[in-house]
Amino acid sequence: MNEIGRLVIVVPEDKESFAGLGRKFVAVALESRDGVVHAESVTRYPEYAYSLIGRVCDSRATETIGGGLLVGGKTVTPEGYLKAWRAAIAQAVTPEEAAATHRLAVKLIVRGNAAKQKGMPIQWTYDTKGGFDGWAAELADRINPDKDGYFEFELDLRDPGAYLTWDIVCGYRNSRDNDPRNERGMRIELLRDNGAAVERVEGAEAHEEPVQAALFA
């Protein structure tokens, strides 16, 4: 792997952590493969800074040892690599800046089962809709359940209240339902100059996706 850059996007959520953990971030690693840039999220979902650094340790930083992960074509120590990510967190950009400057968008994938979640009472003090049914009414045009009740739609992190909507609506899912149609998600989308999507990459595992010209080179 040859990492040519990294970008951290701050989540514009409407609330801060009650535990003083600060804001959540989306960390995007930019890799060059065969002269083409790929954007990959380091974490599956937005995370606090401490969790993000932990995830970098757990995954990419280990690969710097022995040259499994190069930065700009050169070997780097894990300490140096972590320093680069800390700098990126310190310079985190808003989703609007990420789209305008780096032509990159974060899409939050809302999934759940409308039939099973129907009637679920309010579970969080910051849930302004008073339970799942309130959200279902608000998002009626976006929740289109399949024959088993599962639904899926996307929110752009730039949309007002997108993160909280994703967080709360996905929070009503039955955590014991392991059906992939019930799994919340996040993907990074590279944009063309006119704002149209050119690449779809979901989660931290998706590598084999269509490619695009070197937007970040």
Added chain:
Amino acid sequence: MSYEIIYQYNVHRVAESQVKDGMPRYVLSIEAGSNNCYAGNKRARSWQVMAVGTQDEVLRQTVRLASSCEGGMLKPGGKDCTPEALIGKVRRLLKEADKGGAESGWWAPAVRTTSEEVTARARELGASIVEEQFYGQTMTSALFQDNLDGYFQFVSESHRTMYGHQLGKVYGLRAS
């Protein structure tokens, strides 16, 4: 919040001459225990292997483990620590081991697992397999006593997914 405290470190160095590929190996052990588990009036602690293998393999396992430092779940000496500081500490320990630091205790090339796949691979590499009880759970112990080359081959293949305490055992180290 519960967190793990590291009290002491120990490194056993396996000389180049003991391994066919001529690369030294290291068995890095720690005396560690949870902050909220007590044995009498003292926090409970025990020695365990933290990382094993070549210098690169040990560092790789250390970086993975160091992910717990950032969130405060792993605290060397009971104090907050960055992942970078723990990695630096291990680098220094490996250097000291190369200089021939005083060793104590013993280590055993014994892999502990519940995975049939892992057990099968260990058997292929020449391990003798025995069953043992570990905290009430039946586990397989793959013993490589007279087969260090097979053991370190297994470590090379497994160190990205298995943890040090699964990859080896230590005995006879002084308790703090």
